Amino acid sequence: MNQPICGTAGFGFGVFMMMNSKVSSLIPSLSSLNIANMLFITGIIMTCVSFLGFLGALKENHCLLVTFFILLFILMLVELTAAFLLLLYESKxxxxxxxxxxxxxxxxxxxxxxxxxxxxxxxxxxxxxxxxxxxxxxxxxxxxxxxxxxxxxxxxxxxxxxxxNKLKAWFEENFLATGAAVIVLCIIEVLGMCFSVTLFCHISQSGLSYKL
The missing domain is CATH 1.10.1450.10 (Tetraspanin)
Known part of the structure; x- marks a missing residue:
């Protein structure tokens, strides 16, 4: 599963951008839209969720795999909703x-x-x-x-x-980068959900289900 790598990478890159960006202090209204904040938060959540999925796969535990699937699905819905709201907010x-x-x-x-x-x-x-x-x-x-x-x-x-004009172009690039990041994350999350369903079915058919 690639979720731990993506989560850690997103967390680290988000911290790097937050430490090196001075734009948000000059533009408080748009500071919440900074891609650094989004990468930071998403990275933390993905790392935690992927650890749960890894533990479920390692222990072949039905409950953990189902929880992993549900959390990934919710995370994907939140990301898509946030991307939609960003598109609406872009005009302002x-x-x-x-x-x-x-x-x-x-x-x-x-x-x-x-x-x-x-x-x-x-x-x-x-x-x-x-x-x-x-x-x-x-x-x-x-x-x-x-x-x-x-x-x-x-x-x-x-x-x-x-x-x-320079900062307007910079924010537009941030929006494009955010959109691309959401697409990549959603693809990875769909693959993660498919993996959890496949493993869940395999465990059910083999009759193996270990507890923590």
Missing amino acids: IDSFLQRDLTDSLEKSREPAKAGNLTMSTGDWDIIQTTFQCCGVHNSSDWKDNVPVSCCSKTQCDLNQPGCY
Whole structure:
């Protein structure tokens, strides 16, 4: 069964993305849609469920195999429901993205006038350096307090595109990655359910059923 491997991989990759992502702090409305959170939670659940299936197969226990099948089926339904809700939520990304970016930039710009740095200011520096963008729509959003992160290593090009379009594309890629991950997980879960049914029938026909 591949569920333990996929569960552990999803958990580990989710933790890695959560530790290396600064986008959610600037866009609180969309932080719950981050694929890192989904991979983290799904990875934990899949690892626990697959351990139950492994134990059921090892002990050839009817009860554990049936429980494994039911939990996999429920998990698959939850994933499909979440994917459907994400598709409905996708149309609202633009409004949330613009509003949150504008609010966080306003909060960052005021301390910058006094020479103070906040968490939002540091996150904006990371985002602007990583995505090679400046401001929400362009550098004029910063007015007279354009940060150094809007400049490249060799020159200060204030004509860089705004971070709104860059982050919008990034979130769209997250949605595509989430959709692909859901499809792969559902296929693996269907295979796991088929395996549990096959093993259950084999145990029933052979008359073998061991208790824990």
